[in-house]
Amino acid sequence: MKLRSDRLIPLYLLLAAAVLLFAALYQNTRSAEPPQVYNVSVLVQASGDRFAKGLEQAALDLNVDLRSVTSYTTYKRTEQLEYLRRELENQADAVVIYAEDSAAVTSFLNSQQSPVIVTYGRPLETLTSIHPHIGADDMELGRRLGEQIIHNEASFCLILLPLITDRTHSRRLEGLKAVLEENQLPFSVQIQETPARYQSYTESGQMAVAALDEALLVPMCEAAPQDALLFGIGFVDEARTSLANGRITGLVVFSEFEAGYLSLKAAVEMVKTGTAIDQQLEIYDVTVADMYQEPLVHVLFPIG
Amino acid sequence: MIKYFVNKIYHFYHESSIRAIVFLTFTIAALVALLMMGMTLFWQFSRQLSSNLSNENQSIVEYANRSLNSYLSNMIHLADSVSYGAVRNIDITSPDAGRQLELLYDANSNLIHNITLFSPACQVLATAPAGKPQADLSVADETWFTDALASTENLHFSPPVVEQFFAGTGEPYTWVIPLSCAAEYTEGKTSKTGVVLINLRYSGLADLFNDITLSDGGYIFLADSDGKIIYHPRHQLLAAGLAEEPGTMLAGQSGRHSEGRREIIIRSAGYTGWSVIAVIPLSRLTFDIQQNLLFLLAIMLMYFALLIWVNAFLSEKLTDPVKKLEQSVLDVESGHYPLEIYEGGSHEIQHLGHSIRQMTKLIQKQADDIAEERIHEQKSKLNILQAQINPHFLYNTLDIIVWFIEKQRYPEALQAVSALGRFFRLSLSQGKDMIVVRDELEHVRNYLTIQKMRYKNKFEFYIDAAEETLDKLCVKLVLQPLVENAIYHSIDFMTDNDGEIVISSRLDGDCLCLTVKDNGLGIAPERVPKLLSENATFSKGSGVGLKNVHERITLYFGKEYGVVIHSEPDVGTLVTIRMPVIPGPEKEEPR
Numbered sequence: 001m002k003l004r005s006d007r008l009i010p011l012y013l014l015l016a017a018a019v020l021l022f023a024a025l026y027q028n029t030r031s032a033e034p035p036q037v038y039n040v041s042v043l044v045q046a047s048g049d050r051f052a053k054g055l056e057q058a059a060l061d062l063n064v065d066l067r068s069v070t071s072y073t074t075y076k077r078t079e080q081l082e083y084l085r086r087e088l089e090n091q092a093d094a095v096v097i098y099a100e101d102s103a104a105v106t107s108f109l110n111s112q113q114s115p116v117i118v119t120y121g122r123p124l125e126t127l128t129s130i131h132p133h134i135g136a137d138d139m140e141l142g143r144r145l146g147e148q149i150i151h152n153e154a155s156f157c158l159i160l161l162p163l164i165t166d167r168t169h170s171r172r173l174e175g176l177k178a179v180l181e182e183n184q185l186p187f188s189v190q191i192q193e194t195p196a197r198y199q200s201y202t203e204s205g206q207m208a209v210a211a212l213d214e215a216l217l218v219p220m221c222e223a224a225p226q227d228a229l230l231f232g233i234g235f236v237d238e239a240r241t242s243l244a245n246g247r248i249t250g251l252v253v254f255s256e257f258e259a260g261y262l263s264l265k266a267a268v269e270m271v272k273t274g275t276a277i278d279q280q281l282e283i284y285d286v287t288v289a290d291m292y293q294e295p296l297v298h299v300l301f302p303i304g
Numbered sequence: 305m306i307k308y309f310v311n312k313i314y315h316f317y318h319e320s321s322i323r324a325i326v327f328l329t330f331t332i333a334a335l336v337a338l339l340m341m342g343m344t345l346f347w348q349f350s351r352q353l354s355s356n357l358s359n360e361n362q363s364i365v366e367y368a369n370r371s372l373n374s375y376l377s378n379m380i381h382l383a384d385s386v387s388y389g390a391v392r393n394i395d396i397t398s399p400d401a402g403r404q405l406e407l408l409y410d411a412n413s414n415l416i417h418n419i420t421l422f423s424p425a426c427q428v429l430a431t432a433p434a435g436k437p438q439a440d441l442s443v444a445d446e447t448w449f450t451d452a453l454a455s456t457e458n459l460h461f462s463p464p465v466v467e468q469f470f471a472g473t474g475e476p477y478t479w480v481i482p483l484s485c486a487a488e489y490t491e492g493k494t495s496k497t498g499v500v501l502i503n504l505r506y507s508g509l510a511d512l513f514n515d516i517t518l519s520d521g522g523y524i525f526l527a528d529s530d531g532k533i534i535y536h537p538r539h540q541l542l543a544a545g546l547a548e549e550p551g552t553m554l555a556g557q558s559g560r561h562s563e564g565r566r567e568i569i570i571r572s573a574g575y576t577g578w579s580v581i582a583v584i585p586l587s588r589l590t591f592d593i594q595q596n597l598l599f600l601l602a603i604m605l606m607y608f609a610l611l612i613w614v615n616a617f618l619s620e621k622l623t624d625p626v627k628k629l630e631q632s633v634l635d636v637e638s639g640h641y642p643l644e645i646y647e648g649g650s651h652e653i654q655h656l657g658h659s660i661r662q663m664t665k666l667i668q669k670q671a672d673d674i675a676e677e678r679i680h681e682q683k684s685k686l687n688i689l690q691a692q693i694n695p696h697f698l699y700n701t702l703d704i705i706v707w708f709i710e711k712q713r714y715p716e717a718l719q720a721v722s723a724l725g726r727f728f729r730l731s732l733s734q735g736k737d738m739i740v741v742r743d744e745l746e747h748v749r750n751y752l753t754i755q756k757m758r759y760k761n762k763f764e765f766y767i768d769a770a771e772e773t774l775d776k777l778c779v780k781l782v783l784q785p786l787v788e789n790a791i792y793h794s795i796d797f798m799t800d801n802d803g804e805i806v807i808s809s810r811l812d813g814d815c816l817c818l819t820v821k822d823n824g825l826g827i828a829p830e831r832v833p834k835l836l837s838e839n840a841t842f843s844k845g846s847g848v849g850l851k852n853v854h855e856r857i858t859l860y861f862g863k864e865y866g867v868v869i870h871s872e873p874d875v876g877t878l879v880t881i882r883m884p885v886i887p888g889p890e891k892e893e894p895r
Contacts, residue, residue, distance in 0.1 A: 013612070237477065258544050301466045302540045
């Protein structure tokens with residue numbers, strides 16, 4: 001029996017309604033599902049809690065189950081590798097890492113199957129898998145430091161390097177040297193010096209001492225002559241007093257809070273979309289006059 | 305375009321069936337009503353939901369504001385305690401100068417980072433907890449210091465800062481909210497006015513708001529009257545430029561504001577001029593159309609399907625009787641009178657059906673009457689025709705003719721044959737109902753001629769016709785039956801041979817009168833009325849009959865015309881035929 005159109009049309013409408021209802025139920029089911037939680041491990045040893053605060057804020061915003069391993073013992077290179085292996089075996093969705101031993105970490109990661117890695121600070125340039133990198137331009141850090149030194153009319157610059165250097169330090173040194181050479185300021189590059197050794201440089205007039213690693217700031221303050229102009233890259237809480245009382249003339253810093261936040265954000269983005277977004281951190285010049293002013297007060301002392 | 309659509313609708317209305325029109329009208333009207341009702345309810349529901357959510361959020365903001373006011377009140381009381389309770393009683397020169405401050409600090413250490421008394425010359429006079437100030441400490445340019453000295457009666461809350469005046473406090477850095485006021489203290493015997501600085505822990509203030517949650521995605525922050533953020537759940541992100549907070553522009557403007565896709569509720573905290581600002585995404589305040597769109601569409605389609613079914617059912621029920629009635633009318637139009645005209649449906653349709661049935665019955669009856677009348681007419685004509693060819697008259701006349709011939713009385717035979725022939729020719733008159741009076745008189749003359757021969761001249765007849773009547777029309781064969789009656793019922797019974805029949809025609813006004821008068825036996829008076837009413841049965845004669853003549857005349861012309869009988873026994877009878885004067889044809893047809 002052939003149905004009339006006024007019987008067929010409601011049937012079609014009911015069919016369409018059933019399809020839409022099914023789609024709506026499916027949509028509601030999907031929306032009712034809890035948001036995805038990302039498991040991200042962070043292997044970064046940072047001084048202070050600035051980087052950690054950035055991580056925590058990002059974890060809150062992006063639904064990240066954060067596992068932070070931030071302290072090592074003396075054998076931090078070996079330990080970090082072990083932590084890295086463990087986190088990858090524990091099915092971490094991504095790992096944020098400040099590689100203590102770039103070569104070893106790169107070699108290990110290259111042997112793994114498509115790990116999601118975000119590098120912070122020290123790039124892993126030979127890492128084969130696509131990965132985002134978060135960090136400041138080391139050469140620019142060096143250049144800005146050099147500009148501060150020139151601006152303060154030093155007549156000589158003693159550049160301090162840590163015992164173990166890597167590409168980060170070499171690039172900073174390169175930038176610093178470029179500025180000093182441009183301004184024809186004599187300089188000397190040394191590994192961390194003892195107080196006695198400093199005396200040999202004092203005859204050069206107004207000496208500037210530049211620490212290319214934040215770990216050298218406090219030793220520099222302790223060892224350098226009182227009349228020396230102290231400069232450095234990075235900031236540690238222990239150097240706060242020295243900066244506040246003028247012992248440190250100037251620092252070149254970047255926001256570790258931003259670094260932590262953007263590292264985790266890049267990790268989540270990599271997991272979600274496979275897109276590697278590098279982030280270059282902004283560089284700031286800090287002196288005693290503005291360390292407690294905005295925006296530097298938030299760079300050095302993140303609120304939260 | 306409008307005219308085009310109007311024309312389309314017009315043509316559709318006139319070309320579509322009533323069922324289609326009813327169905328579409330019901331469906332469109334119901335759909336429009338459904339949509340309007342749905343939209344109204346949706347709008348009302350959304351508005352109500354939005355209002356409820358907004359009121360709920362407003363309550364939360366009010367609660368937050370009350371909490372803040374309570375906190376500030378406590379801090380103000382603390383400041384008063386410090387200023388008026390501890391500092392005023394302090395002699396700076398005494399060894400226990402800072403003891404009162406220590407006590408107050410200890411009682412409020414969860415909320416206070418430190419308490420410091422400064423001299424007008426910016427020297428640290430006392431501090432709790434004990435601490436060593438920075439060597440080159442200079443607070444002279446600090447806003448909290450200058451404001452306190454400038455406005456000694458007020459307390460001054462400043463935006464959050466990193467505590468920077470004391471070394472060795474045991475914490476890497478602490479964000480504090482400076483609360484400063486002028487305070488009198490004693491130095492020896494001199495009363496001076498210094499500045500009390502109470503660094504409130506930022507975390508103490510943050511804890512007031514951290515646990516407050518608004519509608520999903522909403523948050524509360526604190527700003528001063530200049531829009532500078534005091535507390536924000538994403539303070540650091542704002543400072544780092546990784547987030548934006550446009551709501552600060554509305555700081556100080558208490559009330560509810562809409563800004564793009566957000567609602568902003570602002571309440572002012574007492575004394576400080578700070579604003580508690582709540583930001584709620586508007587999408588969370590309304591029925592989320594996007595999320596529920598598929599569901600809404602599904603429900604609407606289901607309702608629409610139900611609507612169409614119901615309307616189809618209703619329109620069918622309503623219009624089915626009309627269609628059945630229409631079919632009945634179509635049957636009537638095509639001539640197929642149905643056994644039953646449909647009489648169902650609503651009262652009006654039933655009434656229509658009943659009326660149509662009555663009409664068809666009436667039409668049917670009228671058609672039957674017309675048919676019956678025609679049949680009757682045909683029968684009458686046939687009777688007349690049959691009567692005209694009465695075999696007895698014919699036989700008798702032929703007998704006379706044969707006798708005349710046998711007797712070799714050829715002239716009489718010829719006269720009889722001629723009269724017979726003319727008689728029958730006039731009887732037929734080519735089938736006409738009306739002939740001229742001349743022919744009618746000729747017809748009856750021929751009849752009388754024959755009858756006179758038969759009755760051996762037992763009577764005489766005379767025809768007296770007015771000239772003006774000869775060309776008038778009269779009903780055919782009206783005189784002969786009267787003459788026949790006169791012969792058979794009157795003259796025939798006369799014993800002497802002086803019978804006389806006079807036929808005349810004259811005009812009486814607008815009436816044509818044809819009379820037949822005899823001097824026969826007459827008719828008894830009681831019989832006269834019956835002659836025109838009883839069934840004509842004839843034992844002899846041509847068979848047409850007096851009654852037949854009367855009926856034919858009244859049928860033609862009406863009851864005011866017809867046959868009138870006057871009779872007197874033993875005297876005679878006068879029969880008058882009255883007809884209207886009808887002029888005859890201009891040209892006579894050849895006989």
